[in-house]
Structure formats: C-alpha cells, structure tokens
Amino acid sequence: MVTTRARPVTASPPLRRLGFFLARRHRLVLALALALLAGAGVLAAGAASGLSLSRFEAPGSESDRAQRELVERFGTGSPDMIFLVTARRGTVDDPAVEAAGRELTERAGRHEGVAESASYWTRGKPATLRSRDGRHALIVVRIPGDADHVRAEVLPRLVPEITRGSDLLQVRAGGGEEVFRETVPLARQDFVRAELVIFPLAFVLLWLYQRRVMAALVPILAGVYAMVLGLALLGGVLLFADISTFALNLTLAMGLGLGIDYCLFVIQRFREETRRGVDRAAAVAGAVEHAGRTVLFSGLTVASSLAVLFALPFDFLRSFAYAGIAVVAGGLVAAVIVLPAVLAAIGGAFLPRRPVPERADGFWHGLATRVMRRPLVFGGLATALLLVLASPFLGLRFGVADDRILPPEASSRQTQDVIRRSFPAEETDAIQLVSKGAVAGDVAPYAASLSRLPGVAQVDSAAGSYAGGTRVGDGEPARFEGPGTWLSVVPSAAALADDPVRLVEAVRAVPPPFEVLVGGYPAELADYRSSVVDRLPLLLALMLAVTFAVLFLMTRSVVIPIKATLLNVLSLGVMFGAIVWIFQDGHLSGLLGFTPTGTLDPSIPILMLCVAYGLSMDYEVFLLSRIKEEYDRTGDTESAVATGLQAGAPLITAAGGILALSFAAYATASVAFVQMLGVGMAVAVLVDATVIRAVLVPSLMRLAGPLNWWPRARPR
Known part of the structure; x- marks a missing residue:
C-alpha cells in the first residue's frame, strides 16, 4: 500500500469559529438553551393537542367527486358508522326485537351530528343487512364532517349512548371511523410503552459503550430536547397546515434516535481532539468543525429524504415530512449548539477514566484491509446474501388497511369479525355509482350487468334490486331518485375481505349506458392506493436526486453518491423483503400477535422508505466524512478507507445497535402499523450499520480506486 505525501486538511473556519464561541460563552449558551426549552415546552404542549386526525382519501379523485355528488344531489353518502345489533333471544325478525331495533335506529338518527340513520328494519329487511342465522342486524349511520369532528366530537357521545343496549338487544360499534378512532389511542399507548422501555435500555447501552454516566445521559437528554423543539416547530406549521396525530409518534421515535446519533458523533470527536493534547476550548472547536459538519450534512440528508413526501397530495403523508424536518432541526440544535456548550462546561465528565490509546490497526482496520484484498469475493458474497434477504419483496402486493390492523381484543375489530363471519354481504361498504343524465330504461340492464360480477352480492337501484343478473325485489326506488340517479353495488363479504380494489376495477370496467362516477368506501381506498402507487416513481426520483446532491456537496465526487445510493437501495430492499415476509405473508404473526391480510397498505411502507433512506444516509455521511478526511490528509484511497472505518465503524455499530433496538421495541405494539x-x-x-458499512463500502471503494473521487481525483 503506497502512501503519498501528507497534504494540508481543508479547514472549515465558520464552524471552528462557532465552536470557539460556544466554548467561551458556554454559560450564556446554556442559559439560552434552557430558556428555549422552556418556551418550546409550552408550544409543544399546544402543538400536541392541535394535531388532527386523518383519513386515507385522494382529494379530487373520481370517488371524491362521487361522494360530493351524492351529498349535494341526493342528501346521502357512504355510512361512517356501523352498529351491530344482536337479539339476546330469538331472531331480529321477532316483533319485539324489530320494534326495539326501529326505536334504536330513530334514536341514532336524532343524535347531534348524525345526518342519516338506517337499518335492516327501516330499509325493508334486505338480506344484506341481516346475518345468515338471523341473530344479528345492522344499523348504518352517516356523520358528515372531517375526521376530527366525527371521531373526536360525535362518536364519543354517540357510541356510549347507542351501545348501552337493552334486555332485548346487545349493540356493538364498528365501521371505518370507529376502527381508526380506536387505532389512534392504541398507537399512542404503544409508543409511550415502547419509550418507557427504550429510555433505560438506551442509557444502559450508552453507558456500556461510553463508560461514563454523563456521556450516556446527555445524548438521551439531547433526544428529548430534539423531540420538544420538533413539536414546538410543528406548532408553527399548524397555523397553515393540518398535521396527523400519527406525526407525534414519528417525532418521538426519530427524536431520540437522531439525538443519540448526533451527540455520539460530536462526543467521540471531542474525545479524539482531547487525546491529541489540545485544551478544552480547542477540543470543542475541533469537534464542532469536523463532527458538526458531518452532523449538518447528515441532518440535511434525512430532512431532504422526508421532504419528498411533500410531492404527495395527502395530508396524512405530508404530516410526516413536517414532523421529520422539525425533529431533525431540533436534533441539530441539540448536537451542534447545546452539546458543545455542555462539553465546554463539564467536558471532563465525558472523557474515559483511563487514557485509551488510539489504535490505527484495530479490528475494523484489519477487516477493511482483508475485504480490500479480495473485494470481488467479499463484496459478491455480501451482495448475494442481501439479495436473498430482499427477495420476498418481489412478491409485494399492495392492498388497503382495515380493522385487522387492530388486536383481536379491540371492540371494533370484534364487531367487524362478526360481520365478516356472519353476514353474506357488506352493505355498509357498498360501491356507489352516481349519474346526472341517466335514462330510466337504461338503469335496469346496467344494474343486472353489474350484479353478474364475481364478488357482487346485490345491486340496488331505482329499477329494483338485482342479484346474479336477475331482479330479486323492488328495493327502495325512492332512495335512488333525484336530479339523476345512483346505484348501490353491494359486495360480498368474501370479496371485500379478499381484494376490494379488484372489485372496484371490475365495476369500473363494465361499460355504463350513461356517464357515472364510481364512489363509496372501496372506491375511495382504490383511488387512494392508486394515487400513492402512481406517484412512487416521482417520489423515488426526487429522493435519489436530493440525496445525491447533498452527498456531492459533501464529497465533491460523482461516483461516491452513486455508490451510496446503490448500497442504500440494497438496504431498503432487505427492509421491504422483511416486512413482506413477515407482515404480508404472515410469518412470525403468532410471535408478534398480528393478523396478516396478504397485502400491505402503501402508506406505511412509503413512510418507512423515506425514513430508512434518510437514516441509512446518516451513517453513510458519517463514514464517508471520516474516509474523505483521511484521503485529504494522505491521498491514498485504501489507507483512507481502512483508517476511516477504524475510526467510524465502532461508533456506527454502537449507534446503529441502539437505534435498531429502539425501533425493535415497537414490535411489542398492539397496532400492526406500529x-x-x-x-x-x-x-x-442493522443491515446498514453492519454488512453494508463493514463489507460493501470497502469492497466497492477498493474496486473504484481513484475513480471514487472523480472529477476531483486528487485531494486538496
């Protein structure tokens, strides 16, 4: 291995000057930091209470337009709520049970906020609203308004009133709005419970790595600082945008992880600078200059990865962009401003009790050297392993979320389980076709054609009810009359549980005799899924472009960002392979306690894509900064890789292990999304901090050689 003449390291005067300023004025900085924390705490409390609930919907889609037409022209729409009514004795057709059911339906309709209420008894006793054994019947309720109004204002009063039941009836609540009303507090409890495990676990792991109490405690406090500042910043965003309550969960999860990661980078550099014999102020300045620059680039990378969610027209996903950027900003303030002031004040408490000699030829240096001797063998084996782990991703099937994201003991999940098991059809999740210019004579043949589709139990229209292509009853013609007409395509329970999107596509494929808009809850889910999936190529292109730009600015190389992108895509492949194998295909479902549905809703994987990509680049930035620093000093790529890996890999492994265990704590959650x-x-x-960084980075950099630094082939 040939080592060229050492070259001067390019300084970063602004950051070094900032470091000296923070060291000299550390008391003032800490006082201001505490004042900022107090003010941010007040704003954070207000922001947490101001977060809103969200729905999976695609504004401006066909289903969205159909829903507006139904409300404006017919005064109806998709039910928001289901009440499962069970006869305690006899069947739902017994006179006393029927009278009680009608009274309950009317009482629900009179409740404040309810626009419509109908039931098996008030709709002419259709088979679609009665269970096969006659013990159960359904009441369907429509509640206009946004998710906050429905779930936070109407349902908390409506559900207890209607589910009180009587000597004749047992009543349970269900439906999409009730499912997600239960999901939010359960998810919040999951995150709080996980945090109670993560904080002491992180402290123990940090102490084992740092061997100093302050060095273990301060990164955790920095994570809390990042969370509070992030929530306070979200309070400002709430002035002009709606943010989902689930964004709070991301703030908690990322805040601690980024706070620990960034602080570990700065603390390690402070220790290295101190070991070189400089005074404390110079050590703080050196840490800010080098580690601070790395942290800033890392934060920019994570924030940029999440910012691409703004390209999606969905408030639910945009909420995570706001939350992620806000918590990254909080983490940067904690690590680059507050922590250096703490180091200047009590830096001795962060140093090892016994001097630790700096080893240039430790385990990681030796591993990198062995990998670079046979880069094709080691790189090929590592790549093959990761491709095998990623292979289940090829079987990915996107679907839609339903009540089965909840644990079996959740009340709305139990209600939906009874409906799936006992009812022949899903009247409450009917597909609605709305038309302005229908010709009366065309309605009957169109309804008959729709009723022949596999998965359709019945079609109700102004021309009557149809099943299997045959008219089976008069139905309620007046319900479908107005300026134009509309039809209700009632899916079978099996079709809705299997693939509601496929059924919507089949309905839309039947040629209509007049112009129609296809809506209803299944169509809303189909349009949402389609809108998200169709924008995936744009999302990926933006994410790759912005992170490439950030890495190019840091390294001034074209090849290194391309290599980093390929490695991160491989890491993401392993992640998606794992979630397909586990959560789609159902492996480990017994251990983790969730119910697989055979598909994955695209929302959470897209969020994971952006977060994981940003965090993977986080470690890439840190390792590359150490390698580049060595290359600028020596001009030798192989030496720079081995030395940089020796300096950075222990920290990356420790930080990655802590972050992975923090995320793994959420495996104990009761909500499948979490x-x-x-x-x-x-x-x-874990994959990124081990196989990728320890094997694939050295092997690819060895194969690229001087091309790594193209177009600047020589160090400055």
Whole structure:
C-alpha cells in the first residue's frame, strides 16, 4: 500500500469559529438553551393537542367527486358508522326485537351530528343487512364532517349512548371511523410503552459503550430536547397546515434516535481532539468543525429524504415530512449548539477514566484491509446474501388497511369479525355509482350487468334490486331518485375481505349506458392506493436526486453518491423483503400477535422508505466524512478507507445497535402499523450499520480506486 505525501486538511473556519464561541460563552449558551426549552415546552404542549386526525382519501379523485355528488344531489353518502345489533333471544325478525331495533335506529338518527340513520328494519329487511342465522342486524349511520369532528366530537357521545343496549338487544360499534378512532389511542399507548422501555435500555447501552454516566445521559437528554423543539416547530406549521396525530409518534421515535446519533458523533470527536493534547476550548472547536459538519450534512440528508413526501397530495403523508424536518432541526440544535456548550462546561465528565490509546490497526482496520484484498469475493458474497434477504419483496402486493390492523381484543375489530363471519354481504361498504343524465330504461340492464360480477352480492337501484343478473325485489326506488340517479353495488363479504380494489376495477370496467362516477368506501381506498402507487416513481426520483446532491456537496465526487445510493437501495430492499415476509405473508404473526391480510397498505411502507433512506444516509455521511478526511490528509484511497472505518465503524455499530433496538421495541405494539414500522426500521438500520458499512463500502471503494473521487481525483 503506497502512501503519498501528507497534504494540508481543508479547514472549515465558520464552524471552528462557532465552536470557539460556544466554548467561551458556554454559560450564556446554556442559559439560552434552557430558556428555549422552556418556551418550546409550552408550544409543544399546544402543538400536541392541535394535531388532527386523518383519513386515507385522494382529494379530487373520481370517488371524491362521487361522494360530493351524492351529498349535494341526493342528501346521502357512504355510512361512517356501523352498529351491530344482536337479539339476546330469538331472531331480529321477532316483533319485539324489530320494534326495539326501529326505536334504536330513530334514536341514532336524532343524535347531534348524525345526518342519516338506517337499518335492516327501516330499509325493508334486505338480506344484506341481516346475518345468515338471523341473530344479528345492522344499523348504518352517516356523520358528515372531517375526521376530527366525527371521531373526536360525535362518536364519543354517540357510541356510549347507542351501545348501552337493552334486555332485548346487545349493540356493538364498528365501521371505518370507529376502527381508526380506536387505532389512534392504541398507537399512542404503544409508543409511550415502547419509550418507557427504550429510555433505560438506551442509557444502559450508552453507558456500556461510553463508560461514563454523563456521556450516556446527555445524548438521551439531547433526544428529548430534539423531540420538544420538533413539536414546538410543528406548532408553527399548524397555523397553515393540518398535521396527523400519527406525526407525534414519528417525532418521538426519530427524536431520540437522531439525538443519540448526533451527540455520539460530536462526543467521540471531542474525545479524539482531547487525546491529541489540545485544551478544552480547542477540543470543542475541533469537534464542532469536523463532527458538526458531518452532523449538518447528515441532518440535511434525512430532512431532504422526508421532504419528498411533500410531492404527495395527502395530508396524512405530508404530516410526516413536517414532523421529520422539525425533529431533525431540533436534533441539530441539540448536537451542534447545546452539546458543545455542555462539553465546554463539564467536558471532563465525558472523557474515559483511563487514557485509551488510539489504535490505527484495530479490528475494523484489519477487516477493511482483508475485504480490500479480495473485494470481488467479499463484496459478491455480501451482495448475494442481501439479495436473498430482499427477495420476498418481489412478491409485494399492495392492498388497503382495515380493522385487522387492530388486536383481536379491540371492540371494533370484534364487531367487524362478526360481520365478516356472519353476514353474506357488506352493505355498509357498498360501491356507489352516481349519474346526472341517466335514462330510466337504461338503469335496469346496467344494474343486472353489474350484479353478474364475481364478488357482487346485490345491486340496488331505482329499477329494483338485482342479484346474479336477475331482479330479486323492488328495493327502495325512492332512495335512488333525484336530479339523476345512483346505484348501490353491494359486495360480498368474501370479496371485500379478499381484494376490494379488484372489485372496484371490475365495476369500473363494465361499460355504463350513461356517464357515472364510481364512489363509496372501496372506491375511495382504490383511488387512494392508486394515487400513492402512481406517484412512487416521482417520489423515488426526487429522493435519489436530493440525496445525491447533498452527498456531492459533501464529497465533491460523482461516483461516491452513486455508490451510496446503490448500497442504500440494497438496504431498503432487505427492509421491504422483511416486512413482506413477515407482515404480508404472515410469518412470525403468532410471535408478534398480528393478523396478516396478504397485502400491505402503501402508506406505511412509503413512510418507512423515506425514513430508512434518510437514516441509512446518516451513517453513510458519517463514514464517508471520516474516509474523505483521511484521503485529504494522505491521498491514498485504501489507507483512507481502512483508517476511516477504524475510526467510524465502532461508533456506527454502537449507534446503529441502539437505534435498531429502539425501533425493535415497537414490535411489542398492539397496532400492526406500529409493529411494521418498528421491525422494518430495525432491520434496515442493522443491515446498514453492519454488512453494508463493514463489507460493501470497502469492497466497492477498493474496486473504484481513484475513480471514487472523480472529477476531483486528487485531494486538496
């Protein structure tokens, strides 16, 4: 290995000057930091209470327009709420039960906020609203308004009133709005419970790595600082945008992880600078100059990865962009401003009790040297392993979320389980076709054609009710009359549980005799899924472009960002392979306690894509900064890789292990979304911090040689 003449390291005067300023004025900086924390705490409390609930919907889509037409022209729409009514004795057709059911339906309709209420008894006793054994019947309720109004204002009063039941009836609540009303507090409890495990676990792991109490405690406090500042910044965003309550969960999860990562980078550099014999102020300045620059680039990378969610026209996903950027900003303030002031004040408490000699030829240096001797063998084996782990991703099937994201003991999940098991059809999730210019004679043949579709139990229209292409009853013609007409395509329970999107596509494929808009809850889910999936190429292109730009600015190389992108895509492949194998295909479902549905809703994987990509680049930035620093000093790529890996790999492994365990704690959650986020992110971080950084980075950099630094082939 040939070593060229050492070259001067390019300084970063602004950051070094900032470091000296923070060291000299550390008391003032800490006082201002505490004042900022107090003010941010007040704003954070207000922001947490101001977060809103969200729905999976695609504004401006066909289903959205159909829903507006139904409300404006017919005064109806998709039900928001289901009440499952069970006869305690006899059947729902017994006179006393029928009278009680009618009274309950009317009482629900009179409730404040309810626009419509109908039931088996008030709709002419259709088979679609009665269970096969006659013990159950359904009441469907429509509640206009946004998710906050429905779930936070109407349902908390409506559900207890209607589900009180009587000597004749047992009543349980269900439906999409009730499912997601239960999901939010359960997810919040999951995150709080996980945090109670993560904080002491992180402290123990940090102490084992740092061997000093302050060095273990301060990164955790920095994570809390990042969370509080992030929530306070979200309070400002709430002035002009709606942010989902689930964004709070991301703030908690990312705040601690980024706070610990960034602080570890700065503390390690402070220790290295101190070991060189400089005074404390110079050590702080050196840490800010070198580690601070790395942290800033890392934060920019993570924030940029999440910012691409703004390209999606969905408030639910945009909320995570706001939350992620805000918590990254909080983490940067904690690590680059507050921590250096703490180091200047009590830096001795962060140093090892016994001097630790700096080893240039430790385990990681030796590993990198062995990998670079046979880069094709080691790189090929590592790549093959990761491709095998990623292979389940090829079987990815996007679907839609339903009540099965909840644990079996959740009340709305139990209600939906009874409906799936006992009812022949899903009247409450009917597909609605709205037309302005229908000709009366065309309605009957169109309804008959729709009723022949596999998965359709019945079609109700102004021309009557149809099943299997045959008219089976008069139905309620007046219900479908107005300026134009509309039809209700009632899916079978099996079709809705299997693939509602496929059924919507089949309905839309039947040639209509007049212009129609297809809506209803299944169509809303189909349009939402289609809108998200169709924008995936744009999302990926933006994410790759912005992170490429950030890495190019840091390294001034074209090849290194391309290599980093390929490696991160490989890491993401392993993550998606894991969540498909576990959460789609159902492996480990017994251990983790969730119910697989055979598909994945695209929302959470897209969020995981952006978060995991940003965090993977986080470690890439740190390792590359150490390698580039060595290359600028020596001009030798192989030596720079081995030395940089020796300097950075122990920290990356420790930080990655802590972050992976933090995410893994969410595997104990009761909501499948939260479990998926925790398990997937833990896998991505572990793979990235071990196989990718320890084997593939050295092997690819060895193969690229001087091309790594193209177009600037020589160090400055």
